[in-house]
Amino acid sequence: MNLSFKCRIAAALLCLGTAFIMGCATPQSADSVKLVTEDFMVPAVDPGIQLYVRNKRPEGMSQFTQDNIVLFVHGATYPAETSFDLKLNGISWMEYIANRGYDVYLVDVRGFGRSSRPPEMDQPAKNNAPIVGTNVAARDVGAAVDFIRKRRNVEKINLLAWSWGTRIMPTYTAGNNEKVNKLVLYAPSWVRSTKSLTDTGDSTLGAYRTVTVEAAKKRKGFGVPPEKQKDLMPESWFDAWADATFASDPWGAQQKPPVVRAPNGSAQESRDMAVSGKPPYDAAAIRVPTLLVVAEWDSDTPTYMAQTLFPQLVNAPYKRFVTIGEGTHSVIMEKNRMQLFREVQLFLDESIAAK
Numbered sequence: 001m002n003l004s005f006k007c008r009i010a011a012a013l014l015c016l017g018t019a020f021i022m023g024c025a026t027p028q029s030a031d032s033v034k035l036v037t038e039d040f041m042v043p044a045v046d047p048g049i050q051l052y053v054r055n056k057r058p059e060g061m062s063q064f065t066q067d068n069i070v071l072f073v074h075g076a077t078y079p080a081e082t083s084f085d086l087k088l089n090g091i092s093w094m095e096y097i098a099n100r101g102y103d104v105y106l107v108d109v110r111g112f113g114r115s116s117r118p119p120e121m122d123q124p125a126k127n128n129a130p131i132v133g134t135n136v137a138a139r140d141v142g143a144a145v146d147f148i149r150k151r152r153n154v155e156k157i158n159l160l161a162w163s164w165g166t167r168i169m170p171t172y173t174a175g176n177n178e179k180v181n182k183l184v185l186y187a188p189s190w191v192r193s194t195k196s197l198t199d200t201g202d203s204t205l206g207a208y209r210t211v212t213v214e215a216a217k218k219r220k221g222f223g224v225p226p227e228k229q230k231d232l233m234p235e236s237w238f239d240a241w242a243d244a245t246f247a248s249d250p251w252g253a254q255q256k257p258p259v260v261r262a263p264n265g266s267a268q269e270s271r272d273m274a275v276s277g278k279p280p281y282d283a284a285a286i287r288v289p290t291l292l293v294v295a296e297w298d299s300d301t302p303t304y305m306a307q308t309l310f311p312q313l314v315n316a317p318y319k320r321f322v323t324i325g326e327g328t329h330s331v332i333m334e335k336n337r338m339q340l341f342r343e344v345q346l347f348l349d350e351s352i353a354a355k
Helices: 005-016 093-098 134-152 165-175 213-219 226-232 235-246 265-276 303-312 337-349
Strands: 026-030 033-043 050-058 069-073 103-107 157-162 180-186 208-212 259-263 290-295 319-324
Touching: 033 093, 033 134, 050 093, 050 134, 069 093, 069 134, 069 165, 093 103, 093 337, 103 134, 134 157, 134 165, 134 265, 157 165, 165 180, 180 337, 208 213, 213 235, 235 259, 290 303, 290 337, 303 319, 319 337
Parallel strands: 069 103, 069 157, 157 180, 180 290, 290 319
Antiparallel strands: 026 033, 033 050, 050 103, 208 259
C-alpha cells in the first residue's frame, strides 16, 4: 500500500459517508442513472439493538412492488456495505441493480458494520461463548424486511444472500414464505465436510474472532491455480475493499495491526453441523423461486454444498443452479463479477407469472 493505513482508512470513511443523517437522502451517480442513497438505523426485535440499513434507488422512482425491491445480507466476517456497495471499476453491485429500476437495500445484522455490537464484543473474546447465531441473525433480517415492507406498502420483497447469509435468509424464508418474493443464494452454505476458512481452529471458540488484512489477503487465494491468482482480483480492488472494510470496526481500526471483529456464532454452528450432519434449515420449507450461484474455485463454500442443497428444494416453484467459471468465494470483487451480476439480474427480472 502506497499510503499509510491511517490515511487510507480516512479516505475510505469519507468515501463510504460515515457521517450520515438517519433517513436523509443524498443523490449519487452510477452508470447513466442518477441514484438516491438513504441510510437508516432500524430497531431490531430485541430491545436496545439497532440495525444499519442502506437504500439505493433511481431518483424519482415512485412505483414499488414485490418484484422490484431487493435486500442484501452479508456473510460471517465482513459487513454488507463494503461488499455490496463498494465501487469497483466505477460501480457497486447495489448500484448495478438500482440502475435497472430496483429499490435496493442492504442490512448489517448485529455485531457487524454500523449495527449495534453486543456487549460481549467489548470484553475479551474468551470471556463468553460464541454470539450471534443464525436464528438471531434471521430475526434481524426479519426486522429489516418488515421495515421495508411497511415503508413501501408491499407484501413481499426479494432476498439476496452471500455465504453465511445463505443460511440466514433461507432460515427466515422457511418461516416467512409469505413475505419473500424470490430468494438468491450466492455461495450457498450447507453441511460441511471440509475445513472452514473462517474457523480459527481453536479448541473452544470465544464470543468473536479478529481478522487482519494479511489474513484476508491470504484467504482470497485459496483454491485458485497459481497461474491464475495474479489476474483474478486487481490489487487496487483488494486495497479498496480492505480500506473500507477495516474502517468499519472503530475499535479494530485502532489496533496494531488493524483488525475486524466478527461474531463466532456461525463458526460454532458450522462445527456442530459437521458433527451432527444436521442441515442448517429445512430446504423443503422454502416455497419461493430460488437461485443458487457458486463460483468454480470457491474454497469457503465449495460447490458440493450447493449440489447437495439443490435437490432438496423440492417445494420451490422453480429453481436454478449457476456456476461462474474462474471465480472464488469473493467473485463479487473479481474480474468475472459481471457474470455474477448478470445471472442474478436475469433471475430477478423474470416474471414469476410466466413460469
